[in-house]
Amino acid sequence: MNTHVNDPAALIEADRAHVWHHLVQHKPFETIDPQIIVEGKGMRVWDLNGKEHLDAVSGGVWTVNVGYGRTEIADAVRDQLVKMCYFAGAKGTIPGATFAERLIGKMPGLDRVYYANSGSEANEKAFKMVRQISAKHYGGKKSKILYRDRDYHGTTIACLSAGGQKERNVQYGPFAPGFIEVPHCLEYQSTDRGEGYAERAVKAIEDVILREGADEIGALCLEPITAGGGIIVPPKGYWEGVQELCKKYDILLHIDEVVCGLGRTGTWFGYQQFGVQPDIVTMAKGVASGYAAISCCVTTNRVFDMFKDDTDKLGYFRDISTFGGCTAGPTAALVNMEIIENEKLCENSTKMGERFQNNLLELMDKHKCIGEVRGMGLFQGAELVLDRETREPMDEKRVMGVVADCLQQGVIIGASNRSMPGFNNTLLFAPALIATESDVDEITAAVDAALTRVMA
Ligand code: PLP
DSSP: OOOSTTOHHHHHHHHHHHOOOTTOOSGGGGTSOOOOEEEEEBTEEEETTOOEEEESSIIIIIOOTTOBOOHHHHHHHHHHHHHOOBOOTTOOOHHHHHHHHHHHHTSTTOOEEEEESSHHHHHHHHHHHHHHHHHHHSTTOSOEEEEETTOOOOSSHHHHHTOOOHHHHTTSOSOOSSEEEEOOSSOTTOSOOOTTHHHHHHHHHHHHHHHHOGGGEEEEEEOSSBOTTTOBOOOTTHHHHHHHHHHHTTOEEEEEOTTTTTTTTSSSSGGGGTTOOOSEEEEOGGGTTTSSOOEEEEEOHHHHHTTOOTTOTTOSOOOOOGGGGBSHHHHHHHHHHHHHHHTTHHHHHHHHHHHHHHHHHHHHHHOTTEEEEEEETTEEEEEEEEETTTTEEOOHHHHHHHHHHHHHTTEEOEESOTTSTTOSOEEEEOOOTTOOHHHHHHHHHHHHHHHHHHTO
8 A cells, every 4th residue: 555654744744735634623734733643552542753642532532442453353354355345235244144133132122233334324314214104104293303402413414403512503504304402401500400300301301292292203312421512421310201201102212322332331332321221222433443334223123113014115214325235344343342242341441430430530629620520431521610619611722721731641532512602611531441440540640730730
């Protein structure tokens, strides 16, 4: 392969001149060099200048759950690609069938796996299923889809229409109709989260259902733990209440596990922390830890069977993703799952997550700017505030100053969406599930030092 690998200056120029990077303002690249990550092993990555970084965000957006440099995944994918790289449409492949069976084995109560390539796409499949069920079985009723303020479900126009992070939507409208927002369980920056908080949050969803009419609502789509919206863990009793609402009003429960899926919170899926039984589950990032592009939309047979009707020529799910037929995805996913199982990475996520959360809680004694620590497993957030009592958010400049200071120290951390009113202030951590005690302690030490410097 002919690349600029031995000519760093040419590589940077190629990047600067031709790559349109995701989610970033490009003006600064006119004067500073884009950072290029060259190599990774375990929890660490190296940039073009040879600088080593401890990656506390699993590839930037919480994806590389099993860590870098897994030759067993690369070898399996290579062998499979040589044997049979791709076949799509109505035909199956060996890795496709095998992974579907293994995945369903981790998801009691669910039955069918629909393959796609990204989290957004998996969510689009789910939305289309709900719409087709509405058309086929409810005469066009039950077509509305509820989503929650603060949740994110992807980047396409339909997913943004179901997007609760408003700053992502600005300038991209008009949006698709029939997506209705429900409030979040977090009573914004409120210090009043006492008795009845979960019940109030569930009641707020029910109020929307009653306002819109239950017979108009087909599905409720939620993240198990709101991820990019600030790592918001729902209170005890919330999910039980949500499940009850869905049963009571015959609404499909669609859980977006794009972030929490595959061990991130300490169980295979985030919803399993709360004992709920969804009808549809979507997943992407951790499915193959970024070694191949794959996402899944998983449903119950109850949902699947609604598309089985050979008296209706148009009654089947008329959808395809060309690259849903790539075998690299399910092959990488199979080995990824075996690694999580063999190395007990769900258990490690729980154990290291507890240690890391305790570390962050201890930092609260020293740094009054930490308003709250939230998270589950190796998915943690530290909300930065100007005042712990009022929870007035820390300014973006200092939040990003902490991220930049950590980077300088060789530790890559993240922050929740920056231009979001009230929630531009949470430091985000999602290290690979292989993290050790010394890794989480090192991340904590970097944050400690950064807070000391930036808040001085
Ligand atoms: N759902 C959630 C909860 C996400 O966080 C994301 C992306 O970060 C998506 C969906 C969209 O996934 P993708 O970027 O793979 O389309």
